[in-house]
Amino acid sequence: MTHQPERRSFLRGQFRHKTVMRPPGAVPADAFPEACSACGDCLAACPESILLKDEDGFPKVDLSLGACTFCGDCASACETGALLPTTVWDWRAKPTAECLSLQGVTCRTCEDHCDAQSIRFRLATGGRSEPRMDPDTCTGCGACLTACPTNAITFFQHQPSEETPC
Numbered sequence: 702m703t704h705q706p707e708r709r710s711f712l713r714g715q716f717r718h719k720t721v722m723r724p725p726g727a728v729p730a731d732a733f734p735e736a737c738s739a740c741g742d743c744l745a746a747c748p749e750s751i752l753l754k755d756e757d758g759f760p761k762v763d764l765s766l767g768a769c770t771f772c773g774d775c776a777s778a779c780e781t782g783a784l785l786p787t788t789v790w791d792w793r794a795k796p797t798a799e800c801l802s803l804q805g806v807t808c809r810t811c812e813d814h815c816d817a818q819s820i821r822f823r824l825a826t827g828g829r830s831e832p833r834m835d836p837d838t839c840t841g842c843g844a845c846l847t848a849c850p851t852n853a854i855t856f857f858q859h860q861p862s863e864e865t866p867c
């Protein structure tokens with residue numbers, strides 16, 4: 702299905718106010734509704750099956766379904782230029798309050814599954830320890846979320862000059 706120009710203009714306005722995890726290589730958020738035809742070719746191409754359509758029909762990544770390998774198949778399948786070749790993106794992981802380790806339960810599962818070795822634990826009071834993802838080495842791949850027994854990891858867009866949210 703393709704979008705009519707009026708609908709694209711409407712969606713451009715909408716996207717200024719919401720942040721969606723687009724596939725790696727996506728053009729900037731403001732330009733995405735214009736560039737993407739919502740054809741679904743990237744969804745079909747993803748070998749990890751982690752791409753879904755959002756409520757407007759555009760592709761979004763759902764890392765709860767699996768990790769992104771940055772294989773580039775989604776960008777290769779995109780004929781409109783909405784997805785461009787890349788091996789990185791600006792999403793980073795951070796723990797949520799549901800983390801077992803933050804509640805004093807021993808767990809290092811995310812650390813064990815992080816190929817980039819971006820996760821270190823900082824001791825806290827009461828037998829708790831806090832997982833800390835290094836935004837300079839975290840790739841945002843989502844392998845930690847896939848492995849986490851309580852889905853206690855969320856993602857944010859990182860700008861190198863910004864402080865890491867705590």
Ligand code: SF4
Binds near residue numbers: 748752773
């Ligand atoms: S880079 Fe590969 S694994 Fe990641 S969303 Fe695209 S097709 Fe899927």
Ligand code: SF4
Binds near residue numbers: 802849850851
């Ligand atoms: S795997 Fe999940 S619950 Fe375990 S330490 Fe990591 S974030 Fe916390």
Ligand code: SF4
Binds near residue numbers: 815838840844
């Ligand atoms: S998103 Fe990937 S690189 Fe980042 S902490 Fe999780 S497993 Fe490691």
